[in-house]
Amino acid sequence: MVPMTASARLDLPPAARPTADGASxxxxRLAAGMLGLLPFSTDVYLTAMVDLGRxxxxEVAGVQRTMLAFTFGFALAHLFLGRLADRYGRRPVALIGTAVYLVAxxxxxxxxxxxxxxxxRFVQGGAEATGPIVARTLIRDTVPSEHAGxxxxxxxxxxxxAPIAAPFVGTLASGFAGWRGALGTLVIYAVVLLVTLLLRLPETRPAHVHGAxxxxxxxxxxxxxxxxxxVVGCLAVGTGYGALYSWLTTSAFLLVGRLGYSKVEASWVYTAGAIGFLxxxxIAMRLARHMTPQRVLRIAAAAMIVGTTAPLAFVLAGAAHWAVLLVALFPYYVGWGLAQPMATAIGMRPFPEMAGQASAWIGIAQQVGGMGFAVVAAGLGGNTATLVVMVAAAVSFTVAVFLPPVRPTV
Structure with missing residues (x-):
């Protein structure tokens, strides 16, 4: 297979041609819309999980089945969607996947x-996998590798x-129609996304991929x-997301159940975290101008360690006011916002001729890591154990990103 870089692409449609600042x-916007459906799909009913269980x-393990089913479907679909995107194109995979998501x-x-x-939820997860796979592939198709991060x-x-708005949208919708109202907002998102993709998404698959x-x-x-x-990219996304997914799938029982937060207070905690991710x-956009992706990952590791150990310490000390927990968790989310694009760029950079499959395997690594840590957190009963598992995930992330430096590869 002959390596091919995005900078050498002369066959891109006008709407897909990169600018001096990166992607068109x-x-x-289309990549952001496709990626945004994933956190919306999980975060929109976080505060309604207790109602769903009732x-x-x-209990927590039963409610978590809905989230784990979504994640399992999401991970399983990666096994073939990346290859389909490489063979048949980015546009048809994105359109069919979004349509199936809407029905589910x-x-x-x-x-x-x-x-x-x-x-x-399992079918939703499988269909939603098309979003991140195609979104990451669009960037790899159209942007020179050195600018991908x-x-x-x-x-x-x-x-x-999306994750900023989702908890509040879900809380508002659940106030009118319970957990069904919260999940109903996903129907609206899917309709808008499907129409937008149908009208605006160009095909960016290279005409010749030499059998890849x-x-x-x-x-x-x-x-x-x-x-x-x-390997470094996969380990980083898997462990980093492990902390986040453990929090998303079990924290409602800690916040609303044990600590007695109202749904609105819990929504503030989730929303502040999403702001931290944003x-x-x-920050990652600015650091990428003059730092290597691996150096940015190491900065992210420090933030994630602080943002997982601090909330655990405050909860154990009995200082668990919602505003305190909000501040304590904030560094983790900032760290994950730094880490996710850099780890993805590192992992996909060497494989422009197999961008769809590389994107798929990075997605699998992220979801397997997330499910693995989350199952442990749920198995330990959630509550404080959730925060302990988050610390373990952050430590694992730190070990991964402090492996010997990755040399740039096109």
Missing amino acids: PTIT DFGV AIVAITSPSLDLLVIA RALAKVGALFGV DRVSIVKALGHFSRTRAF LGGM
Whole structure:
């Protein structure tokens, strides 16, 4: 296979051609919209999880099934969606995936049983996998590799609006229609996204990929894993997201259940975290101008260590006012906002000719890491154990990013 860089692409449609500052405005906005559906899909019903459990008569592990089903479907779909995007194109995969997501979202809000809801969330997760896979691939297709980290950080700063808005939108919607109202907002998001993609998304798949689209997912992994940059990127996204997913899937029972926060107070904690993620992405854009991605990851590691150990210490000390916890968690979110685009750029950079499959495997690593740490947190009963697992994930992230420096590869 002959390496190919985005800077050499002369066949891109006008709407996809990069600017001197990174990806085109069209690609940046569409990628942000596709990526934003993922945090919206998880964060929009965080404060309604207790209501969902009450309606179906289940505790934290039962409610977590809806989130884990979404994540499992999301991870499983990565095994073939990346290859499909490489073979058939980015546009058809994105359109079909969003359409399937919309149907599953409608089934979810009309589910009469927890089992059907879990199945619907599984399908939602699988369909939603098209968003991050295609979004990351669009950037790799259209932006020179040396600018990919900054371009991804810019996309992250835009889609950071989704996790900021989601908890409040979900709280407002659940006030009118319970957890079904919260999940109903995903139907609206999916309709708007599908229409926008249909009208605006260009095809960016290279015309000739020299057989890379026919490489099996297993062979692709073997090829990728021989490159240290890919390994570091996967370890970083897996452990970093492990802390976040543990928090998202079990923290409602800590905040609303044990600590007695109101739904609005819990929403402030979640929203402040999303603002921290947005801020981290904006900082990453600036740091990427004069720092290597791995150096940015090491700065992120320090922030994530502080942002996981501090809240644990405050809760153990009994100083767990919602505003205190909000401030204590903030550095973690800033660190994750710094880390996610840089780790993704590091992992995908060596593989322009197999961008879809590289994006898919990075997504798998992130979701496997998230599920692994979250299952441990739930198995330990959530509550304070959630914060302990978050510390373990942050420490693991730090170990990963302090591996020997990754040499730039095009």
